[in-house]
Amino acid sequence: MRKEARAMSVNELLRSSRLSWLAASGKESDVVLSSRIRLARNFREIPFPNRADFNQLAEVRLEAEKLLPGIAADLGQDFDLLDLERITPLQRDVLIEKQLISRNFIQNPQHRIVFITADRATSIMVNEEDHLRIQCMAPGLDLDTPFARASHIDDMVESQVDIAFDEKMGYLTSCPTNLGTGLRASVLLHLPGLVFTRNIQSIMNISPQLGLAIRSVYGDETESVGNLFQISNQLTLGFSEAEIIENLKTAVMEIVSHERQARKALALYMKERLEDEVWRAYGTLRYARLLSEKEVLELLSKVRLGIDLKLINEVEAGCFSEILISSRTSYLQNLAENENLSKNEIDRLRAEHVRKALLSYARGQENQK
Amino acid sequence: MRKEARAMSVNELLRSSRLSWLAASGKESDVVLSSRIRLARNFREIPFPNRADFNQLAEVRLEAEKLLPGIAADLGQDFDLLDLERITPLQRDVLIEKQLISRNFIQNPQHRIVFITADRATSIMVNEEDHLRIQCMAPGLDLDTPFARASHIDDMVESQVDIAFDEKMGYLTSCPTNLGTGLRASVLLHLPGLVFTRNIQSIMNISPQLGLAIRSVYGDETESVGNLFQISNQLTLGFSEAEIIENLKTAVMEIVSHERQARKALALYMKERLEDEVWRAYGTLRYARLLSEKEVLELLSKVRLGIDLKLINEVEAGCFSEILISSRTSYLQNLAENENLSKNEIDRLRAEHVRKALLSYARGQENQK
Numbered sequence A, B: 001m002r003k004e005a006r007a008m009s010v011n012e013l014l015r016s017s018r019l020s021w022l023a024a025s026g027k028e029s030d031v032v033l034s035s036r037i038r039l040a041r042n043f044r045e046i047p048f049p050n051r052a053d054f055n056q057l058a059e060v061r062l063e064a065e066k067l068l069p070g071i072a073a074d075l076g077q078d079f080d081l082l083d084l085e086r087i088t089p090l091q092r093d094v095l096i097e098k099q100l101i102s103r104n105f106i107q108n109p110q111h112r113i114v115f116i117t118a119d120r121a122t123s124i125m126v127n128e129e130d131h132l133r134i135q136c137m138a139p140g141l142d143l144d145t146p147f148a149r150a151s152h153i154d155d156m157v158e159s160q161v162d163i164a165f166d167e168k169m170g171y172l173t174s175c176p177t178n179l180g181t182g183l184r185a186s187v188l189l190h191l192p193g194l195v196f197t198r199n200i201q202s203i204m205n206i207s208p209q210l211g212l213a214i215r216s217v218y219g220d221e222t223e224s225v226g227n228l229f230q231i232s233n234q235l236t237l238g239f240s241e242a243e244i245i246e247n248l249k250t251a252v253m254e255i256v257s258h259e260r261q262a263r264k265a266l267a268l269y270m271k272e273r274l275e276d277e278v279w280r281a282y283g284t285l286r287y288a289r290l291l292s293e294k295e296v297l298e299l300l301s302k303v304r305l306g307i308d309l310k311l312i313n314e315v316e317a318g319c320f321s322e323i324l325i326s327s328r329t330s331y332l333q334n335l336a337e338n339e340n341l342s343k344n345e346i347d348r349l350r351a352e353h354v355r356k357a358l359l360s361y362a363r364g365q366e367n368q369k
Helices: A010-015 A054-075 A089-097 A144-160 A192-196 A200-210 A241-269 A271-287 A293-308 A319-326 A329-335 A343-360 B010-015 B054-075 B089-097 B144-160 B192-196 B200-210 B241-269 B271-287 B293-308 B319-326 B329-335 B343-360
Strands: A032-041 A079-083 A113-117 A122-126 A132-139 A183-190 A212-216 A228-233 B032-041 B079-083 B113-117 B122-126 B132-139 B183-190 B212-216 B228-233
Touching: A010 A079, A010 A089, A010 A329, A032 A144, A054 A079, A054 A113, A054 A122, A054 A144, A089 A329, A122 A144, A132 A144, A144 A241, A183 A241, A183 A293, A192 A200, A192 A241, A192 A293, A200 A212, A200 A241, A212 A241, A228 A241, A241 A271, A271 A293, A271 A343, A271 B271, A271 B343, A293 A319, A293 A343, A319 A329, A319 A343, A329 A343, A343 B271, B010 B079, B010 B089, B010 B329, B032 B144, B054 B079, B054 B113, B054 B122, B054 B144, B089 B329, B122 B144, B132 B144, B144 B241, B183 B241, B183 B293, B192 B200, B192 B241, B192 B293, B200 B212, B200 B241, B212 B241, B228 B241, B241 B271, B271 B293, B271 B343, B293 B319, B293 B343, B319 B329, B319 B343, B329 B343
Parallel strands: none
Antiparallel strands: A032 A132, A032 A183, A079 A113, A113 A122, A122 A132, A183 A228, A212 A228, B032 B132, B032 B183, B079 B113, B113 B122, B122 B132, B183 B228, B212 B228
16 A cells, blocks of 8 residues: 555655645735644544554554545545654754644654645644644635545545544544544734734734634744734534634634734835835845844745735745745755754855745746746 | 036036946045045135125136136036026035035125036036135046146136235135145045944044044044045145145055955955845845935945945946935935925935936846946
8 A cells, every 4th residue: 555655755845845735825815824724533443642552553554554545536636655754853843844744743753654745735644643633724714625625534534444433522632632523723824914013912812712722833922923823723622613613714804804904004104114114124035145034034024014015016925935934944954955054054045045035936027937 | 708607507417416427437446436636726816705705706706707718628628607696505405415515615605606517527616715626536546637637727727817826835725724735635435344344443543643634424423424434635735736645645545455455354254244234235225115314325335345345246336426426315305396305205215216226227137227
């Protein structure tokens, strides 16, 4: 069965900075970058990964590999296989940066694998926190498409193997926070307007009351860098999948509307300063020779805001996600095939990649895409 | 005689931001922007301008206008006439910014005029501090050419009128600091290397001992903005014109050599940071929408350094002097025909002009010159 999932060129995955699924423009894409659905499932007869021995983990892997051809045929998409045991720590870091795997997936890499489609929109993690984690992505605000795809994969799985399910509790998961539906729906938001007008905190404060968690993607507790936020359902138990998704969607549309109002206010009351700031950010990204990770995130957010407000027309919005990926430290180290680059060397490399990406997404006569 | 010097279109002079004489590239032009010779002369029979009554000032003007046809014919260049009485205070401010007249020239504009050639390299101020001030410019380090031209004009003048001259003291001037030769030779230097390596102060300290004065062109006593310095002879008495010029030339060559060493050291020991800084400066000038006068000077200095060190190749060095002129506040107010522009409006206009100038001096495919 192994043949069905061709052992992919890891480097191909790690070195690429474009996600073809993200190229399509989704709904509310001025604020919502992407939507994700993740389903946690476990085989009934095998202990959860954190309790399983090597033989049991191997059995999970084998079962998953058996399931794959059917899933692939059904989706009409081939899967690549990524074996975490066979890649270097640096390569694992790149996968974490790309959010293709989570950090706790790599502590014991034995029998941990990922199946992933060529467009990177669908992946199945095997032996992460749960036996199977089915993950589907879509551009913009669109939870229905990835949920339909994930559910379809889940149906295929459940039609062939016995999944841990309790009539009262629902799906059983390794961690109680996933119990019930085993569903985590999340949406990636770009909220420069709410951050700038200092309204972000009240939104973060109100989220738990709505059963939602919102967190800054980059930066720490005290400071968001790059104005990127992920919002997801906190509750998995006591609601149907449809209710969870609807609840998240409603909250996101509310946030989107607040964000747009904030941007409108900025564009109205400080148009000139805003224009100046977004163009300066563009000028710096376009020409700087040394760029830190943090600075890129900050500048990139401004440039994206400028594009979304139609203040900047020289470059396409697609540069945003490409630079988000290609400006990460591990990505660059892996590309240079050198883990021991100095901070300065990485900053230089990062600036080089940013310039290249901006040029490749430039509009008009400079277009070299 | 008035016809000989056509009453020029003031606006033509005020609105132009290119100086054709500066377009030629002079010697040591990586450090020396331009050289200037100024000769102060007074008619023997008429009191100095600060003591003269209106009739006497009118007489000076008349005498000067009589002299002009001969000078024009001899130089083979027509002169435009600028009558300070007939222009607005804002227009006068532009002339001061452009260093075509000095501030004390405009307090009493009656009978004060300037004759100026089309290439702006030669001018004769009438009834400024002295009756006649003959001023000649050259690009780069070249005091000989403008001195020869100024002397030639002086010879023409002295062959026709009686100039105040004392066998012992030499030429008599309104202010004792010009007594003797009446010669002020000065050179405009761009010294980012010496400023950055903090060697500028020792050069400024040593200058008086060499009979030279060095001053920052923009900024105040404590801070130079834009790293532009003017060095000129302090002594006009007790030395021949040739000695004064030779002395200044020697000092300038010494400073040029120090400046080049400083730049070499910067390029050697902090190449990456330097490259980053000059390109960021370029990126900001290229894209900012609001620029203050001070920021332009600072960024422009970095860009020019980048061009001279061959780090920046996208734009020609000529942008430097054009932006120096076209980013000044009075110039922009005059261009907009509005003295009452807010600081913000001027900053926006300035940024617009800077962008335009950079584009017009761009090399390669972007060249729209």
